[in-house]
Amino acid sequence: MSTPFTRILVPTDFSELSGVALEFGQELAERCGASLHLLHVIEDPFSAGAKIPSEVYVPDVPSLRAALVAEAEAQLARLVPDRVRDALRVTTDVKVGKAASVICEEAATTSCDLIVMGTHGRTGVAHLFLGSVAEKVVRTAPCPVLTIRSETRDHVVEPVMEASITARVIA
Numbered sequence: 001m002s003t004p005f006t007r008i009l010v011p012t013d014f015s016e017l018s019g020v021a022l023e024f025g026q027e028l029a030e031r032c033g034a035s036l037h038l039l040h041v042i043e044d045p046f047s048a049g050a051k052i053p054s055e056v057y058v059p060d061v062p063s064l065r066a067a068l069v070a071e072a073e074a075q076l077a078r079l080v081p082d083r084v085r086d087a088l089r090v091t092t093d094v095k096v097g098k099a100a101s102v103i104c105e106e107a108a109t110t111s112c113d114l115i116v117m118g119t120h121g122r123t124g125v126a127h128l129f130l131g132s133v134a135e136k137v138v139r140t141a142p143c144p145v146l147t148i149r150s151e152t153r154d155h156v157v158e159p160v161m162e163a164s165i166t167a168r169v170i171a
Helices: 016-032 061-079 084-090 097-111 125-132 132-142 150-155 156-169
Strands: 005-012 035-042 090-095 115-116 145-148
Touching: 005 016, 005 097, 016 035, 016 084, 016 115, 016 145, 035 061, 035 097, 061 090, 084 090, 084 097, 097 115, 097 132, 115 150, 132 145
Parallel strands: 005 035, 005 115, 035 090, 115 145
Antiparallel strands: none
């Protein structure tokens, strides 16, 4: 029986919650024999064309972006040990843009068939003001999205594997 997932995308913002999602992604990739693609998106504060008063010092924007990308690449490299990186065929990428859009574009262009990402599960006023990258990804992704809340760590991997195998058998 073939496994339902061959390439899993795990976006990360380097938070503890992203670490939990990465654990899920790694475990699913191991069980499915899938490759793992890690992505970090740098939200570009200059992309909105904000007006900056002339008396405010603005650093060299291209140099600043390059430094942010280099630091993110270094952090991505440290997330997965070499032995796991080789076993799972892990790739990494850093992009600049709006997180939800970039995640969905990356999933489409790299032919990912599952996105595993953390969500804070905010509701009410906090959700209204902060929004939800995970919600936007769920609504617009070209593939299934598994969202992980930190308190669900020990309760999801087995049911997901059972559900995906069951779905494959039924289809």
